[in-house]
Amino acid sequence: QLQLQESGPGLVKPSETLSLTCTVSGGSIGSTRYYWGWIRQPPGKGLEWIGSLYYSGSTHYNPSLKSRVTLSLDTSKNQFSLKLTSVTAADTAVFYCARSTTSPYGDFDYWGQGTLVTVSS
């Protein structure tokens, strides 16, 4: 069964770069059938799509974050990654990685458990 697992620092200082990795098991991120995305959820709030990427490396970013976000993948490790620069307290959130099947924009059928990233000095 497909599993996704986020990893990375739980605490990031303001103005620094948040870096997270999603490790996929039970399936290949090199598949042409799927897209891989990141979604975040500030504590007690709703969900926000950050961006998605395809096995070819093509990327799609939320315009609200586009200037600060970079997604990449490493097929040799079956991982994909998120970098968010110049973070502020407003970026504190649980970050989820997820798979989508029909397009880069959803539907997200498998999700990681999520990792809380706090932005604080």
Next chain:
Amino acid sequence: EIVLTQSPDFQSVTPKEKVTITCRASQSIGSSLYWYQQKPDQSPKLLIRFGYQSFSGVPSRFSGSGSGTDFTLTINSLEAEDAATYYCQQSSSFPPTFGGGTKVEIK
């Protein structure tokens, strides 16, 4: 950006009752609407695809309907394990967006 408005924000329901949650889009999204269930401290789980298709393994008491701008998630005969927040999401228009969520509490 398409705004998805869910109603109600909160619902307290007795077991075996029927629950209806609506999601209204600020413009037509065809059938590109998904429903997710998120229990406390868990990641969202996909329930319904394309407005009405049940995702694999989802109990039959969950159903979806609608197209265009108005969509409904129905939970027939609510069970205690259905206590959660439910979100709709659209993929018709870039960027994809989520509704604000509907919290369902068991009385």
